[in-house]
Amino acid sequence: MTESNNNPLASVDIQRPIVTVDVVLVTLAGEELRLVLQERDREPEKGRPALIGGYVWPQADVDVTAAALRILKAKACLDGLFLEQLMSFSGPDRDPRGWSVSVAYLALVPQEALESAARSGAAPFHLVDPQSPPALPFDHNRIVAAAMARLRAKSAWSTLPAFLLPSSFSLPELKAIYEKVLGTPLNDSAFRRKILEMRLVEEIEARSVPTADRKRPAQLYRLARPTLTAFDRTV
């Protein structure tokens, strides 16, 4: 577990950092963006709501992303959602167990998938405002801030927000989620023009069901490509 090396502390062997994964899980609850937390199931900070995370298991995981997927499935009963590596956070003090590296991920889950996970026995979810979350353990507030910045920025030039919606959605719904994530109103005809002309979505043979206050049913669409698609820019 150690490497001999030209260490600044001379004869001391190199200690390996703790390596963990933390997932900033974001969903849409009703009309609002929500950050999904779970109570920690062990020390330190046992019982406190925190990002969904855990150790990387070299014996079990083929890479850190596999660890994130494994942890999401084990702790939140979630599978097949949008997952993107953000960056790593590290240091001697961010975790009381010692010098640690946490590889942070952004994950998006549609409301229905989260509700289904809750019903299938996941530990309870705490939904909080991701723009002003409560004080979280470790450096989780910093990780959330970085994740939300990435979500906001990337949403301006990619199909990212669509991964907060079910697989079929109307253009008014899509526009609403873009506005929610970007925090700014969008021009309706320009939005439709862009989304349709770039062929980011394709019509499906269905319309939304009208409700009391959503009178006219809307044409439903699905993403033309099931993966994240960039427009305007390329990253």
Place this chain on the structure above:
Amino acid sequence: MTESNNNPLASVDIQRPIVTVDVVLVTLAGEELRLVLQERDREPEKGRPALIGGYVWPQADVDVTAAALRILKAKACLDGLFLEQLMSFSGPDRDPRGWSVSVAYLALVPQEALESAARSGAAPFHLVDPQSPPALPFDHNRIVAAAMARLRAKSAWSTLPAFLLPSSFSLPELKAIYEKVLGTPLNDSAFRRKILEMRLVEEIEARSVPTADRKRPAQLYRLARPTLTAFDRTV
């Protein structure tokens, strides 16, 4: 060095991964972008040109970025350059020493600073084409590809390419480096309009020195803000 846990392999304690840093160092040599490699100074792959990297030292480094800065200084005599964390690469096979996580960084260095580092005793640099580098050890080709994609994408909407230039530069030089990084010609008057109207640069009291084929001296500028500045988008 181990954690007890609800490990899938039951009674086996968790091994900690090796944690390293790899820096994709890019410079401008003459008119061309160049990836800067150094020969590895120890096994494995001793003597082979590779990314500049090394172990994270929990005893010495306050975080992984500090490790990257320490390693750049120790191995390449480089200091004060643009450094941005890319993402982590991980897995059981990428390093023969065992399951490892490498936190990759993109670093940009002006040609003059690299030449000065070479003169001040850094181990020799190997400069190669970053778009089609030779076969590199470990998963370094993959890391280079990710770094170049980030450089290209981010250059379209930020002052990133300016960090490949000395602190003062002319607009023709700035335009040339954008074109080199983006791989596409830019409209001259539109480029000047954008850069000047957004006040990304400010005039300094100097002009470039004319040479045989650069007849008219150009006004010199410096970045209005010494840090990376985004335009159009925000990330």
Place this chain on the structure above:
DNA sequence: TTAATAGTGTCTTTTAGACAGTATATA
């Protein structure tokens, strides 16, 4: 029919590109 959202058409504004033309240096 009314009300409320869905969707379209078109004019205006903004921004980027094309490109001619002027300015300033060397030789």
Place this chain on the structure above:
DNA sequence: TATATACTGTCTAAAAGACACTATTAA
């Protein structure tokens, strides 16, 4: 003066925004 690059001005094209107007549903 010839020439090569630096720089400016202006027309055109493309994209985004504003907004009126039509369409379709429930009640």
